[in-house]
Amino acid sequence: MVNLIWVFMFVFGILYAAINGTMEEVNKVLFKSAQEAVTISLGLISILVFWLGLMNIAKKAGLLEKLSDLFKPVAKRLFPDIPADHPAMGYILSNMVANLFGLGNAATPMGIKAMEQMKKLNADRDDASRSMITFLAINTSSLTIIPTTVIAIRMNYDSLSPTDIVGTTLIATACSTFAAIMIDRYFYQRRQRRRRS
């Protein structure tokens, strides 16, 4: 599906540009965006190095295990494929906690470590496992308690109460995360049924 979407964006974009005379714009952004992608990736180095370093300390000190223990009952239900004492669980939970507090910078390195561990659990195969899909479903539905970026923007534009959207954001995010888990379960059941038949 990602292949189709990817090709569609290129082909439809180029065709549209051909018909509407925007080919020059397309040309201009073509290599600029490639450069931008590299800049973003390299920009991640500082964040990744710092947080992976700190995470390594937390792991060696046993903090990740403590975190997994704390959320074990919930985590076991969400990720039945992952043994409760597996390191993947610690990384998954630290990623979620970082996301909850709107610490996107800290969340990404932990999410990547979680993926790495889940890949190991999946015998190093290069297709997505059940737990990886669940993890991403929860992640992309954005579990945030304090949407710091949005609050900052609202303050910038002189909002009378920049934080009055915290409540609505929290409710909306809770609904969408719950929905994400349900949708994920539905697709999992569908995969299972297909495999059996």
Added chain:
Amino acid sequence: MGLVSAISIWILPCLIGFVLIYATFKRVSTYEEFVEGGKEGFSIAVSIIPYLVGMLVAITVFRASGALAFMIDSIKPFLTAIGVPSEIVPLALIRPISGTGALAMTSDLISTYGPDSFIGRLASTMQGSTDTTLYILTVYFGAVGIKRMGDALKVGLLADLVGIICAIIVVTLVFGS
């Protein structure tokens, strides 16, 4: 407000301090372990590059050609028919695809309609309650070399749809139109 901004300023330094003090008591050789863990950061960042270049160029071509705006315009009537405010439609559609695009659009909506207007609050809530699905999938799967995503994209996009619908319903209920 004071409390929220205070929390967001204090939380990171406190977290770092806590980990370091705790680890020191547990006799972890902190600095060495930091360097050891940090080393991985380079290879991960570099391994993401091809995935991100591929995805970002496609998105930019799609946007710069005007194809994205065209698609948004053609879906708009259907969405307005079911009660989605037309001003918010472009943001709803761009949110899962491009994080920077969505952020720019949110700022634009807030500055045009005012942060405390219905549209301003709806844009804020939508920005805060959804995430850039395509970017997250690209970075996370790219970093560990997952080539077949399974149902991940479908699940992510459907969840975004639900999130956007929830945001509209909740903001309408709380702030009214």
